[in-house]
Amino acid sequence: MQAPHYMLALAVAWIVTLAMLPYLFAAARKRAYERGRTDGLDQRDALSWKRLQDLEGRVETHAVEREAEQRKHLHKTAALLGTITELEERIRAYTGLAVTAADHRLMTSAAETLLLANRTWGAMKGSEMWRDRAALESSALTRLGALVHAEVRRHAKTSTESAA
8 A cells, every 4th residue: 555545544534533523422421421320319319328217217216215205104194093093092981080179179269269359358449340350250169169079079979889
């Protein structure tokens, strides 16, 4: 082959190369784009998976904490219900009186003190209002003391009858 043939072959190869370069560049660009896209999607999926695992761990932790709190609440509720039941049983079992003989003596003493105040204020002028009030309260305490005394006596009778 001679030099012009080499030049001609080189020119043809150059033209073919120039004609093929846009196709080759497009193919290379498309391949790079697809590779980058798949790498980005894989990376996004990996991050999403990690976040999902973290969230699931948090949910499990919160579920355990919530269960522990519910157990505590149930224990407290059970304890309170036990206390309520015990108090209700005490109330049902209580057969005693709310008043005692000492309460009767205290009321009688307070009524006597009010009668003494009534007599003392009787000698003083301008104390009619206090004198009337003391007399009224003394009579009310005497009536209440009589009721307490009757209740104490009735309870004493039922206690001796049930003991016999």
